[in-house]
Amino acid sequence: MHLHGHQFRIVSVDGFGRPGFWDDTIDIASGRRIDVELIANNPGIWPLNGTKTFHQSNNGEPPGGMITKVIYL
Numbered sequence: 001m002h003l004h005g006h007q008f009r010i011v012s013v014d015g016f017g018r019p020g021f022w023d024d025t026i027d028i029a030s031g032r033r034i035d036v037e038l039i040a041n042n043p044g045i046w047p048l049n050g051t052k053t054f055h056q057s058n059n060g061e062p063p064g065g066m067i068t069k070v071i072y073l
Ligand SMILES: [Cu+2]
Pocket: 002, 003, 004, 047, 048, 049, 050, 051
């Protein structure tokens, strides 16, 4: 998972507290839950997406996968 325009910090993994460092990209295994926090301090419309081509397609056809936006105006 890659967040553009901001950084986030891991606060828990699968519900268990595990404070981490600030970053803009994290690997998330299938079925895993990662809770993060971020400080929205950079106005804009920022993609939150997968980093690999197959994350951005549905059965090889783009667009697809996890594509969303973080909007801070
Ligand atoms: Cu990205």
